[in-house]
Amino acid sequence: MEALTDRQSEVLRLIRELTEVSGYPPTRAEIAEKMGFRSVNAAEQHLRALEKKGAIDISSGASRGIRVRDARSGGKLGRLLELPVIGRVAAGAPILAEENIQARYQLDPNLFTPRADYLLRVRGMSMRDAGILEGDLVAVHKTPEARSGQIVIVRLGDEVTVKRLRRRGHSVQLEPENPEFEPIEVDARSEALVIEGIAVGVIRSGKSL
Amino acid sequence: MEALTDRQSEVLRLIRELTEVSGYPPTRAEIAEKMGFRSVNAAEQHLRALEKKGAIDISSGASRGIRVRDARSGGKLGRLLELPVIGRVAAGAPILAEENIQARYQLDPNLFTPRADYLLRVRGMSMRDAGILEGDLVAVHKTPEARSGQIVIVRLGDEVTVKRLRRRGHSVQLEPENPEFEPIEVDARSEALVIEGIAVGVIRSGKSL
DNA sequence: CCATATAGTGGCAATATATACAGTATGCGA
DNA sequence: TCGCATACTGTATATATTGCCACTATATGG
Numbered sequence A, B: 001m002e003a004l005t006d007r008q009s010e011v012l013r014l015i016r017e018l019t020e021v022s023g024y025p026p027t028r029a030e031i032a033e034k035m036g037f038r039s040v041n042a043a044e045q046h047l048r049a050l051e052k053k054g055a056i057d058i059s060s061g062a063s064r065g066i067r068v069r070d071a072r073s074g075g076k077l078g079r080l081l082e083l084p085v086i087g088r089v090a091a092g093a094p095i096l097a098e099e100n101i102q103a104r105y106q107l108d109p110n111l112f113t114p115r116a117d118y119l120l121r122v123r124g125m126s127m128r129d130a131g132i133l134e135g136d137l138v139a140v141h142k143t144p145e146a147r148s149g150q151i152v153i154v155r156l157g158d159e160v161t162v163k164r165l166r167r168r169g170h171s172v173q174l175e176p177e178n179p180e181f182e183p184i185e186v187d188a189r190s191e192a193l194v195i196e197g198i199a200v201g202v203i204r205s206g207k208s209l
Numbered sequence C: 001c002c003a004t005a006t007a008g009t010g011g012c013a014a015t016a017t018a019t020a021c022a023g024t025a026t027g028c029g030a
Numbered sequence D: 001t002c003g004c005a006t007a008c009t010g011t012a013t014a015t016a017t018t019g020c021c022a023c024t025a026t027a028t029g030g
Helices: A004-021 A028-035 A040-052 B006-022 B026-036 B040-051
Strands: A056-058 A066-068 A079-084 A101-107 A117-121 A135-141 A153-155 A160-167 A171-176 A184-187 A193-205 B057-060 B066-068 B080-086 B101-107 B117-122 B137-142 B151-156 B159-168 B171-175 B184-187 B191-204
Touching: A004 A066, A004 A153, A028 A040, A040 A056, A056 B159, A101 B006, A101 B101, A135 A153, A153 A171, A160 A193, B006 B026, B006 B040, B026 B137, B040 B057, B040 B159, B137 B151, B151 B171, B159 B191
Parallel strands: A079 A117, B080 B117
Antiparallel strands: A056 A066, A079 A101, A117 A135, A135 A193, A153 A160, A153 A193, A160 A171, A171 A184, A193 B191, B057 B066, B080 B101, B117 B137, B137 B191, B151 B159, B151 B191, B159 B171, B171 B184
16 A cells, blocks of 8 residues: 555544444545535545555445445454355456455354355255255365365356265266255366365354244 | 344345445445345335334434444454353253353354354254254344244253244244154243244354265 | 646536335234 | 234435536645
8 A cells, every 4th residue: 555645644544433433434525524625525536545545445426435445454353263255256256356255254263173264155055955055154164175075165167166076086076965956077187177165164144044 | 122023134134244345334225226125215114113123323314324233333343242052951951051051152243133142052853954954053042032933942841942933823833844843832821831032043063064 | 847746625417315205015913 | 993013116306425627736756
């Protein structure tokens, strides 16, 4: 992040404070008022400068669309894990790309073994009989190594899917746990198959219950 | 805070999630879109209800003027919950008695709505088709109030069990989610029946996978 | 001297947003 | 049966807010 001027730092601090107090970011008008500007455009200009220097993100068109960047930096707090929740995975993008992250939750590191690296939101009912339902969060340990019989998170082309792994010599079988779905057979050396990790836990919350 | 309905809880959870991800609270239109409402007014009504019940504060006139009460604000991490894990429940003892506690895990308070008070280790497969398997931890919100259709944690004499609740006038039916088990019918006024709480989440870790 | 960044005033149009009003439908307790 | 809470659709409007334009002024580096 580029160095901020004194005035820009003041504005940034004000944005932090107002967000903290009210629960939502300020508008240009609110910033101008608190800073003593008689023109809202002064606030607008400061926001542009702050965005350009990487201090904040601005969502265009959205009211109060200001997000202070390093607000949640690091991700790790004390002995706790902060795990990102991955929703729909954009084609081509790596799973942990920022655009795929829907939320972040802090979880006790002792809960899952081996350590969970992220949570993946499940789509579809193909693992129903393993007690993994649509909307559930699967805790994923990131590793390319998986043994036969383990539940794995794999990428098949542009699709990310959760299935049980069976190794059969050179070929790999991805088994659903639901008789309504068909197993998938892939060549283990295929470029299209990438093992992203193994499932180490499941969390269900809210609606699916 | 008054008890929320299922739908209201979903809306609240969505607000938390959207705030978390974008850095600012959603508009009525955004809530409506994500919830699948075709009218923004549906979102408005839910917000009013949530405010009335004390779950959120609304600043009138301000865009995105929603503040979730007792949640982390402005990217700051709220306090964590330390939830006890309850194993076999000793006859006669209250569920949360020290002797029943097997472990404690720290969990993100935003993970479950309404708030989870403890985790109960599930025995048996009677809720298999609801995706709740033997060994799973059910997150329980402690309340004597449960509506028909909710998954409840009840005490029947000396047994603590998880079932789906159906109200039928004076009598209460406890339905398993597994055709191999029989529903249990109890008189609602029976002394033997105590509703300990409702299930707000499920966590599975390790071997059961 | 010129381009560029900083730091403002002042005004305005397009659109994002909150919020009122008019309905429909269901379940629940009195 | 009535009233009330819940859970929505659909329309409309006032206003909150963004984002652009024109303009002034100071400072800094090439």
